[in-house]
Amino acid sequence: MARLNIEASPASSLPRRFLLSAPPWGMFAALLLLSDDGSLLVTRWQPATLALVHAFTLGVLGNTMFGSLLQFLPAAAGVRVHGGNRLGHVLHGLLNVGTVLLMTGFLTGWRTGITLAGVLLPAAFILLGGMTLPGVLVARGQRLLRAGIGLALLSAVITGVLGGCLALLLNGHLNMPLLALVDVHAAWGTLGWIVLLLAGVARVVMPMFQGSAKMPGTAQVAWTVALLLGLCAGTWRAFARDDVSWLGLTLVVLITAFAGTALWLLGRGPRGHAGPLRRSWQLGLMLLLAAAMALLSGARNGLLAGALGLAIALPLLLNGMALEIIAFLGWIELHRRIGRGVQLPGVQRLLPEKDKLRVLFAQLPVSLLLPAAVLYPRSWLSRLTGLAMLLAWLAVWRALNGVNRRSERFVLGIKGHP
Numbered sequence: 001m002a003r004l005n006i007e008a009s010p011a012s013s014l015p016r017r018f019l020l021s022a023p024p025w026g027m028f029a030a031l032l033l034l035s036d037d038g039s040l041l042v043t044r045w046q047p048a049t050l051a052l053v054h055a056f057t058l059g060v061l062g063n064t065m066f067g068s069l070l071q072f073l074p075a076a077a078g079v080r081v082h083g084g085n086r087l088g089h090v091l092h093g094l095l096n097v098g099t100v101l102l103m104t105g106f107l108t109g110w111r112t113g114i115t116l117a118g119v120l121l122p123a124a125f126i127l128l129g130g131m132t133l134p135g136v137l138v139a140r141g142q143r144l145l146r147a148g149i150g151l152a153l154l155s156a157v158i159t160g161v162l163g164g165c166l167a168l169l170l171n172g173h174l175n176m177p178l179l180a181l182v183d184v185h186a187a188w189g190t191l192g193w194i195v196l197l198l199a200g201v202a203r204v205v206m207p208m209f210q211g212s213a214k215m216p217g218t219a220q221v222a223w224t225v226a227l228l229l230g231l232c233a234g235t236w237r238a239f240a241r242d243d244v245s246w247l248g249l250t251l252v253v254l255i256t257a258f259a260g261t262a263l264w265l266l267g268r269g270p271r272g273h274a275g276p277l278r279r280s281w282q283l284g285l286m287l288l289l290a291a292a293m294a295l296l297s298g299a300r301n302g303l304l305a306g307a308l309g310l311a312i313a314l315p316l317l318l319n320g321m322a323l324e325i326i327a328f329l330g331w332i333e334l335h336r337r338i339g340r341g342v343q344l345p346g347v348q349r350l351l352p353e354k355d356k357l358r359v360l361f362a363q364l365p366v367s368l369l370l371p372a373a374v375l376y377p378r379s380w381l382s383r384l385t386g387l388a389m390l391l392a393w394l395a396v397w398r399a400l401n402g403v404n405r406r407s408e409r410f411v412l413g414i415k416g417h418p
Contacts, residue, residue: 118167148200
């Protein structure tokens with residue numbers, strides 16, 4: 001099992017700024033639903049629907065994954081991140097300013113905003129790759145972990161470049177088949193970037209934090225090879241034959257394999273580890289399976305699959321880990337500020353289990369309401385879903401910020417009682 005290297009961790013402010021940027025984007029998505037007139041969840045081609053999707057993929061998932069990687073790579077994988085805080089500020093700006101421009105372009109029809117986003121967002125993914133991939137390639141040990149993360153980062157760069165091509169295409173600066181490009185971009189982003197990264201990191205975090213068995217190396221290699229071959233073959237088929245069925249089949253089979261296997265491994269773990277993180281992962285994995293089944297049942301259920309996967313399942317998985325990471329960041333910062341000779345509060349005191357449970361319970365109504373709003377698109381149901389989603393992301397925001405409040409309270413207590 002990997003051991004955490006506290007001294008190799010970056011300045012806590014670097015990953016924290018990304019993790020704290022995710023909940024506001026979830027709240028923004030909720031506001032879009034609250035203002036829905038009944039058309040937001042009918043088709044994926046509505047500009048507001050595109051904004052909703054990218055609020056999750058870039059704002060919520062993007063910020064959480066960027067921040068988690070910048071902490072996980074040096075602390076758990078022994079990978080040096082180049083650039084540190086200096087490039088971290090640039091990376092955060094590129095991702096979030098680019099996302100703001102994209103949202104503005106979608107919602108107002110501002111073409112220049114979409115074009116600018118088509119430059120800044122690929123630059124963010126390329127910069128992330130530049131900061132992390134060299135270290136992934138030269139680090140020692142944990143070859144399967146580093147291979148999975150490295151391939152996910154490469155997929156992230158491909159996703160960003162494809163997104164930039166879409167922005168140019170929408171403004172008439174590029175001539176490519178639109179439908180094929182959209183589905184290829186979505187497949188590389190969902191499966192190659194997000195799910196592959198989760199599968200790679202799960203090799204460490206599931207045994208370490210949830211007490212599960214580790215995925216057999218041979219099985220993980222076979223799954224990863226199948227993923228890459230499926231995405232490459234599906235991409236060729238989409239552009240050469242205007243047929244995205246191979247991409248759809250790849251998504252269904254490999255997401256089902258990942259989610260089903262992870263659920264099986266978690267189910268075999270000891271009951272003593274059945275805390276909020278494990279429950280969050282179990283629920284998220286079950287909903288990810290439901291998303292794959294919805295995608296398998298036909299193109300008409302593509303919106304339902306996206307809602308289940310991108311807006312509910314993946315945030316559940318990533319939020320569970322973000323809560324663990326933010327508490328660990330708080331403890332590291334206290335360790336560096338106060339030094340030796342003072343007993344520090346444990347990670348569980350900085351973020352109690354009850355706060356994690358509140359976050360999990362706050363997300364349950366959205367898990368029921370959002371699929372219902374997709375299947376029965378009515379403005380009142382969308383607005384009710386938006387209200388539930390707003391409360392859920394407020395709970396995430398409060399829990400993440402609670403670590404800093406408790407840390408500062410502890411520091412003030414130390415100063416007041418020398």
